[in-house]
Amino acid sequence: MSKDTKNRSGPAVVMQGVTKKFPGGVVANDAVDFELQVGEIHGLLGENGAGKTTLMNILYGLYQPDGGTIRVFGQPAAFGSPADAIRSGIGMVHQHFKLVSDMTVTENVVLGLKSSKGFLTDTASADTRISALAEQHGLQVDPKAQIWQLAVGQRQRVEILKALYRDARILILDEPTSVLAPSEVKDFFKSLRGLRESGISIVLITHKLDEVMDVTDRVTVLRKGRKVATLSTDSVNQESLAHMMIDEAIPPVANKVTAVAHDVVLEVRNLRVFDDRGIEALKGISLEVRKGEILGIAGVSGNGQRELVEALVGLRKPASGSITVAGKDVTGRAPRDIIDLGVAYVPENRTEDASVADFRIDENLILKDFNKAPVCGMVASKIPTFLNDREIRSRAEQAMTQFGIRATGISAKARSLSGGNLQRLILARELSGSPMLIVVSQPTRGLDVAATEYVRNLLIQQRNRGAAVLLVDEDLAELIALSDRITVMYKGEPVGLLEPKQFSSEEIGLLMTGANRMAAAA
């Protein structure tokens, strides 16, 4: 198992021409070259959807590439599963932790490994070894604690310890700071440097420029599935990186009519919301969105955006505070009542929350109003009778043309649609009926260029029409391009409300990491 006998003079990892396609036509990696030197911290930079995670998932054996070659420590590698990658000394910490919540730290770490005591688990000696490793690398955590008891930062340490326990010499970290507080980030980077000193080679997947500058030795920039450049960190700065990262050709959005102060459509006052674990996710946020404006919500995911959105659309009851739509109090009301007021919702998880995969296109389009006229026949205007097939069909045909949904027909199941077409379907449903408030989250995640452009223009059109739009978006460039005002959220509170003149990736990025706080935070 000694990895020291491997070729130390060569690079740790060489990936050449790696290509990965997904069903639906998305090319996640397009002939990407990537090289990791021994004992370096290598940043893998790119926007959401650039292909960074996919590339590393291939290296870790979770995905199989459609083309290209991989060598690890000089040996050709074809990992059919993570077990193979682990055996070659590769460890990966995913963005969404793969931990078993009600098992202890030790149990999670030794999962899948042979025990020294044969059948029985050897928690005692594992505890000791884990503590030793933790001490050695500055990743202290209580081995006997159960995962659900641990804070997020500690859970991350467990993930890293999992890799170190298996003598990983290569560590892949996917957006590790997305769940950390700024002080935790500092300690985290200290540990990374420590690991580097021990000779471990690290790939840091991130979309944050400041982190790249702070801790990496070299950086590879990916954009839309292709490699843009690999450079030494000393030779770049945040501006040049941003330049390489962001698709400069953000298609000019349709003419934004200058926002004039209109009536307030959505008013949120001191909203407090708890998440599924009983932790306060929103700590008293207030905001307002006016007619004909797009309010962008910036923030690293996990800072309360999801709970905010769910409270707004009736999927989560707030603990206190108020939500008012067009003057009507909707705090804690069911989704039905909120929808009936004219609120549209485009969730970030298209397949889980916004569409029924096994329903046809026409069936998906009536998901919100299938028991109302004209989709449904009515008796005495109150009692629904039968679905009006003709109406449903014509609505579907119209939607397909108007929104450019490419499919075999209105009878095509939603399952068969590509991401972009599915989003068009969802938008067709949500936007019909000219909603006065549109709540939308990560609208262009995973979409190709054409679909992305379409969705962005559509949102601007809605805004111009006079809709109030609440836009939650991790894609900072997109957020900046579309929003009229931006609120930054950090740990459940608003930490800044910016006017267009103040929009800059750096400023917002700093606010997102809690580094700054604006004086007049709404």
Place this chain on the structure above:
Amino acid sequence: MAMIVDAASISELIAAIIALSVPMAFAALGEVISERAGVINLGTEGVMLVGAISAFSISFFRHDNLFGVLVGAACGALMGLLLAFVSISLKQDQVLSGLGIYFLGVGLSGFLYDIFFSQIGSTIRITGLPELPIPLLSQIPVIGDSLFSQDIIEYLAFVTLILVIILVGRTTFGLNIRAVGENPSAADTLGVSVTKIRYAAVIIGATLAGVGGAYLALSSHAFQAENITAGRGFIAVAMVYFGKWRPARAFFGTFLFGAAYLLGAFFQVVGSIIPYYFLLMVPYILTLVVLVGIARGARPPSALGVPYNREGG
């Protein structure tokens, strides 16, 4: 009518409860293992039936009770293999595949009974298992005669309980089972074969159910062609919920149930106003009540009932 309550009858009561509950207890232990790994086996009833008929046949023709239990276990394992194949490899809905096993079990056990025994006619009885009193302990008044003077399978039930507790809580295999049932993706990324572990868990579970069915036949001394199990397999599954997927709780839950079962027989002997059949309802109604009682706070293994798909690639 005066109810005679004395040492002897309490002792008999305890012995009867144990004998009645042990089949369910085995099945419940097996089901805990299977469900902790994420697979529900609704066909436990059918597996028990097959275990029962095989043990009964072996006992009758070969006068070898223990071999009968072994065969019952083996049959259980085979049915578990089939269930595993349909629900895990073919990813068929677990409810439906479980019911398929149930039907198969009903059909198979009835059919085998007819093949072996229909010619023989009249009452077919087997001698059950002998009691094995533990020296000294069995002298303890009241409980000694029942608790420490059981037959070997009854002792085995308690031993199995301990083994299952150790298995789930302290072995690597148990660790894998728990991981696979809670977060199969986590286990998968660490190289644990979700498929293999689930197969093993399901087969072990069904094997134990087979043992339970075998014992049912042996302790009843006779075999009713259909319905010897009378829903015990389903109740065992309910007991797993009741026990919140903990082996000991599920195990002793079945004893609670056995006691309820006994109420009917007891009152029939003693004579009472409540109609016999109403008392037969008690166990089932009790289960419903108990389920309502523990509904809050019962959290099943997160991946229970969900076929595992590794995304992408």
Place this chain on the structure above:
Amino acid sequence: MARFKVTAKLDVSRRSILTITLLAYAVSPLVVLGVLAAAGKSPLVALDALYRGTIGTTAGFAESIVQGTPLMLLALGLAIAFRGKVWNIGAEGQQVFGAILVTWFVLLFLKDPLPAYVMIPVALLLSFLGGALFATVPALMKSRLGINEIITTIMMTYVAVEALNWLVRGPFQDKTIPGSYPESPIFPPQTVLPIIVHNTSVTIGIIISIALCILGYYFLFKTPLGYSIRAVGFNPSAARTSGIPVKRVINSAMILSGAFAGLGGGVYILGVTHELLPEQASGIGYTAVVVSLLGNMHPLGVIFSSLFFGGLISGMSSVERALQIPRTLSLLSQGIIIVLILIIQVLARYEIKRA
């Protein structure tokens, strides 16, 4: 060892579903013949008996319909519930309860029965409502408390069966006949479902059942409630997000399926047995699960699958008589067929490739 990969097909064509279903239908008699051959019986004699028992003779055909009719109603209810992913395994208990209510009503008017055009509709309505009522307990336990409906419906079934056992030996027992038989008095002629085919026991039950299946089709695919049941079954999260009241839909699906099961019990007792017997708990509620599956959980598919199964049951009796084999053979064949159907159905929905 070869590694297989099972992935869901993107778009399952109706044609492939039909092909697979027909395959399942075709396989079933082969299974029966196979089992018989393994038991050393002549397959040719068996085949002949099977044919005569199903569609070869009038009596056989009639029997197929008679057996299939109550199955059709139960399976229809189950199709609706299963589409909402509400696993109602307690159709057996619900149909028993429906029959119990019918018996209670008939016994009220035993001495002085009302005319048939009153007795029959009221009785059937009672069975429908009785089944619905019986399903309400598991429904509420699921929607309010999240308790698994499989367990609760099974428990309710045992309760119903014991209630049946008590009633036929107690309050409902026929005390006028000598001896102590567990059966109710024979129902008066005003409660007998009219026969529609001369010299057979085919009643209007089959008409009612087919009509309800057709209505069921419209319900499931053309009404808002049916739509919401399907939506909740496919994706409860998306349904909830779109404003569908998921709890209410689950309740509706469960209660409706219980109602149809109850009606099936009523049709059975008024059309076949004409008295309450312990045999009312014939296991038909469990068979209906399989029939529903074979019918692809589609109201129209259920028409065919229930008649098919009715034919299977009738044909198997015929084979039993011809070959002098026990009834349990049907049970065995049924079990094997069910498992095979489950396996075959996977072929339609999934692609199996070598990894």
